[in-house]
Amino acid sequence: MAQPLLEARRLTKRFGHVRALQDADFTAYPGEVVALVGDNGAGKSSLVKTLSGTIRPDGGQILVDGSPVELHSPLDARRHGIETVYQDLALAPDLDAAANLHLGRELYRGGLLGRLGVLDHAAMRRSAVTAFAELGVDLQDVGAPVATLSGGQRQSVAVARAVAFANRIIFMDEPTAALGVVQRGRVLDTVRRVRDRGICVVLISHNMPEVLSVADRVEVLRLGRRVARFTAADTTVEELVGAMTGALDAESAGGAAGSAGQAAADAPRKDGAP
């Protein structure tokens, strides 16, 4: 396959004495949908936050287009064309959908007003309406505070924000978790359409049939480490679950399987989410 777009090598991250990532590897290629799966507490969100510049790893290396990069902040990641839909959505509930979509990337009025930092509310609203329409999201009022929206609509706002600005890679951390059947389908359509635009999508999900239907590849994380990689087309739900739970260790490279038993000794707590 081609040169990886984004590669993580032996990332480690500790929170106190919880080891969220232990020599975690991850690879994403241009133009693919790669699913990142694992049990609760496997380190998926930590890996995503590390690769989107939100948390700094304690060790390891991140490569974009094969060259090492330092992601000191989410801005650094954005500069590499990386956008993220965080599991907690990272929206400002008192601001409306249009403001959230453009947060940190506001549009300004022309001329002197713009140089004084005066925002172009109308333009941001228009562009938000377009962005939501493209996703098939039905927001009656882009001017209503995000807090007044339903959980699904909020999730849509976070997805729309990432999709509107990503040009290379989007991380989606459980973007379908709060959604009903119809909206879930819509998000998966969005994933495919974004991929068809040539943007790589990293999808985190606990829904294995969903993963196999939309992803080109699957990488499995367990106890803070990549333990398996699959091509979605030749994989079954049973294999994925086996790799997630450790019943099956398919990662051949790097001897990761060999130390899995030791890793299990300091297993992180499960956080009880469904």
Next chain:
Amino acid sequence: MTAQAPAPVKDRQETARRPPVPSWLRRVAAANETWTFGVLALLVAFFTAARPSTFLTRYDITQIATNAAIYLVLGVGMTYVIIVAGIDLSVGSVLVLSAVLSAEYTIHHGGAGSGWGTIAVSTLIALATGLLWGALQGWLVAKAKVPPLIVTLGGFGAALGAAQIITGGQDPAGAVSGKLQKTIGFGKLFGQIPWLVVIAFAATLVFGLVLAFTRFGRYTYAIGSNPEAARRVGINVDAHLVKVYALVGLLSGLGSVMWLAYFGTTSIAGHSTDNLKVITAVVLGGASLFGGRGSVLGTVIGVFIPAVLSTGLIIMGVQQYWQDVAIGVVLVAAVYLDQFRRRGRDHG
């Protein structure tokens, strides 16, 4: 191309159809300002009906506005602080310290008879004192992560203490140039509008517009609403907090200049409850102590509610102390309503 976005099918669980009210109307009805303005209008209507000949004469309006001017200036700064989910208890003491430092300069440079040069420098001293004190408090909040309640409670005591050390606890004589008092203090624009009111109006307008229409205002709301989200979209949260606390300090400095011009003395002992009055006004104006919500327009209304109430009660011959009771009740009710609505809303 795999799939087209399906036509917006209604998710039953998603959209409980709202009644067909236009969205702007819904927004106006939901806005806190609408309700507080209603309260203010009711008060005015009540007093006008009770005492048609005496309430809200031109004299009253001018007097109410003049009395409110300084609180308004402090309130504008406090609005920003409360929107970023902070609080500033130090405003009154910072005002006193700014007044004292500027007075010290005036006393040694011509006193009551000093000219415009001295007025200019002493004004700059007052503004700079407030700005620096505020920035220091902001730094402690943002970088040292000391809770704002504690930082500004400390600032409240320390600034007042510093002012008392400098003056020996006595309001010094010759603290203000007579020229400043005659023009800004008692003078009127076009012989009509007191300069104090003009200054307060200008500050309110400028910072009201900044809050509503600029990036600075947008980031203020974003940080108060969800600081982590603000950080993740690349907003420099710490720097912004420092600026916000510096702003309220600067406006306290401006308030001290207005105070000196109007009252002609530093009134060291007279500002211990400014903070409570100003916070009350901001909260009455619909700002949320949890951050993320509030507006300068709301604060304007919130400042005028106590002002109208006290004038009205005086005119009606009611003991003025009833005003404090009324304000206290309204304040608690306002915060209760805010929490109540927040709970309802966050179920979403």
